[in-house]
Amino acid sequence: MTTNKPPIVRMQKLHKHFGSLHVLNDIDLEITPGEVVVIIGASGSGKSTLIRCINGLEEFQSGLLEVDGNLLKPMGKSTKALQTIRTEVGMVFQQFNLFPHLSVIDNVTLAPIKVRGQRRDQAIETAKRLLARVGIADQANKYPSQLSGGQQQRVALARALAMEPRLMLFDEPTSALDPEMIGEVLDAMRELAKEGMTMVIVTHEMGFAREVADRVIFIHKGEIAEQGAPEQLFDAPQHERTQAFLARVL
Ligand code: ADP
Ligand code: MG
Helix, strand or coil, X not given: CCCCCCCCEEEEXXXXXXXXXXXXXXXXXXXXXXXXXXXXXXXXXXXXXXXXXXXXXXXXXXXXXEECCEEECCCCCCCHHHHHHHHHEXXXXXXXXXXXXXXXXXXXXXXXXXXXXXXXXXXXXXXXXXXXXXXCHHHCCCCHHHCCHHHHHHHHHHHHHCCCCXXXXXXXXXXXXXXXXXXXXXXXXXXXXXXXXXXXXXXXXXXXXXXXXXXXXXXXXXXXEEEECHHHHHHCCCCHHHHHHHHHHC
């Protein structure tokens, strides 16, 4: 990506510990608006922790993190910046985390009404449009338990989009899905990428990564070991750790 827009995420020398465990070690990362970044790495390497830092779900011990101009400080408590970031950054998790007692439409309209103060009729109209966009317009009045995993994950995506996020984070969004449902979720994400959404995606779907990513980042033991365009990283990895990892997963 060659643009001179200011980065939407700026992480500098970020360190994160869980007790004595040094989970993120000196992470420098800038993400440009419109960029699609895929993060890969072994289990336990710090991928989830890294993206959870970006929307303030995890605090960090030192370094700098700025998201869309909002500065998060180390060990930051509940600041104004944190609240702003949480409303501007959408997240989709491996477990869909839908509210089981709410219908699909209520899951999608809840935050826009409660957090954004949107009018109910307006929130419903937006929700219907988003559900149609992810291919489940006909499921609006069902409850999560009545849907397949792939449908639930697309509701989770519509719910995040309803907040008009500036940035979307995905943490292994297809890892909990039966194989036949992975494609429909990846299709919805592919569309979103095409429309220019800024996305950070942790995934083990290497074919998808190669296809949608502007940049792939390989994390090893809490450090960015290597990063580059997908063809560079997948076809000509430089780092021995990247080579070993790819040999196992490809
Ligand atoms: P990944 O997503 O790459 O599998 P994580 O970011 O979930 O890795 O975890 C990185 C390391 O931090 C692992 O060793 C994990 O056990 C540890 N970890 C993650 N969350 C916590 C937590 N809340 N408390 C203590 N250790 C944690
Ligand atoms: Mg993880």
